[in-house]
Amino acid sequence: VHYQAQVDQFGEMIGAEALLRWQHPTRGLLVPQEFVSMAEKKGLIATLDRMALSSACEQLKLWNTNPETALLTCSVNINARHFSQTDFVARTREVIDRSGIHPERLVLEITETAMLESLNDASRKMHALKACGVRFSLDDFGVGYSSFTYLRALPLDELKIDMSFVRSVISCHKDAAIARSIIELGMRLGISIVAEGIENEEQREFLAGLGCTAFQGYVVGEPVAADELLQSLNIFQEYPDKLS
Ligand code: C2E
Ligand code: MG
Ligand code: MG
Numbered sequence: 001v002h003y004q005a006q007v008d009q010f011g012e013m014i015g016a017e018a019l020l021r022w023q024h025p026t027r028g029l030l031v032p033q034e035f036v037s038m039a040e041k042k043g044l045i046a047t048l049d050r051m052a053l054s055s056a057c058e059q060l061k062l063w064n065t066n067p068e069t070a071l072l073t074c075s076v077n078i079n080a081r082h083f084s085q086t087d088f089v090a091r092t093r094e095v096i097d098r099s100g101i102h103p104e105r106l107v108l109e110i111t112e113t114a115m116l117e118s119l120n121d122a123s124r125k126m127h128a129l130k131a132c133g134v135r136f137s138l139d140d141f142g143v144g145y146s147s148f149t150y151l152r153a154l155p156l157d158e159l160k161i162d163m164s165f166v167r168s169v170i171s172c173h174k175d176a177a178i179a180r181s182i183i184e185l186g187m188r189l190g191i192s193i194v195a196e197g198i199e200n201e202e203q204r205e206f207l208a209g210l211g212c213t214a215f216q217g218y219v220v221g222e223p224v225a226a227d228e229l230l231q232s233l234n235i236f237q238e239y240p241d242k243l244s
Helices: 036-041 045-063 088-099 119-130 148-153 163-167 173-189 201-209 226-238
Strands: 002-008 013-019 022-024 028-030 073-077 106-110 135-141 158-161 192-196 214-216
Touching: 002 073, 002 226, 013 045, 036 045, 045 073, 045 088, 045 106, 045 226, 073 135, 088 119, 106 119, 119 135, 119 148, 158 163, 158 173, 163 173, 163 192, 163 201, 173 192, 173 201, 192 201, 201 214
Parallel strands: 013 073, 073 106, 106 135, 135 158, 158 192, 192 214
Antiparallel strands: 002 013, 002 214, 022 028
């Protein structure tokens, strides 16, 4: 499991997203695109998600031992098929309880496909986990149905603006308008907005100007092994002018 930093508007690290990697014996390091659909077909996706969750919990436990990292959050992606399983809540709680972390530091990222089967079921599961403190994020917001019904019905703490809007936020006035609207919507609903896939300073500054307060992308740091992530904590102290 690799981790990608998320920073606030001052460039301070506020958390990280856990991203699966497969160290393949001959093909090298594989990204999820190369194995997630196969894992879905073989019925292994829940196992993979739980591996990422356990690993994220281990990191949270470690971070909790140092005042400098104790407040960091860790986000974990939950596959829609995994989410739809009847024992999703119980088994997720099992991993969280066993780890002994503060559940408020854990963010579960779901996508809109997780709600397609039954919004009621999704809402019930999310409320059940929220009752023990876990937070929820709606990933890839803007590219699915982006239904306001989801925003109304679900206990969401965060929306992640899909990187397809971020990519051309400077060059395309439509994407800029969409990003602006998502950020305003988040502000009015009291939901934090994370812009993901930020690749340059221009995009970050522009989105910060619209009121976005959380950023993730190559300009901040690529997904790296857990120990490398903590070394990168100092990155922005060397370039304070870049992110002020
Ligand atoms: P995602 O959750 O939307 O994750 C963001 C993806 O964008 C990651 O790809 C990340 O490496 C990539 N990314 C981050 N910053 C930038 C940037 O500045 N530019 C560009 N072009 N890309 C950037 P990755 O790691 O290949 O993961 C792809 C997808 O695979 C994830 O999208 C997520 O949906 C899924 N995934 C990853 N780990 C897990 C997991 O543990 N469980 C499940 N169910 N899905 C996972
Ligand atoms: Mg994600
Ligand atoms: Mg995403």
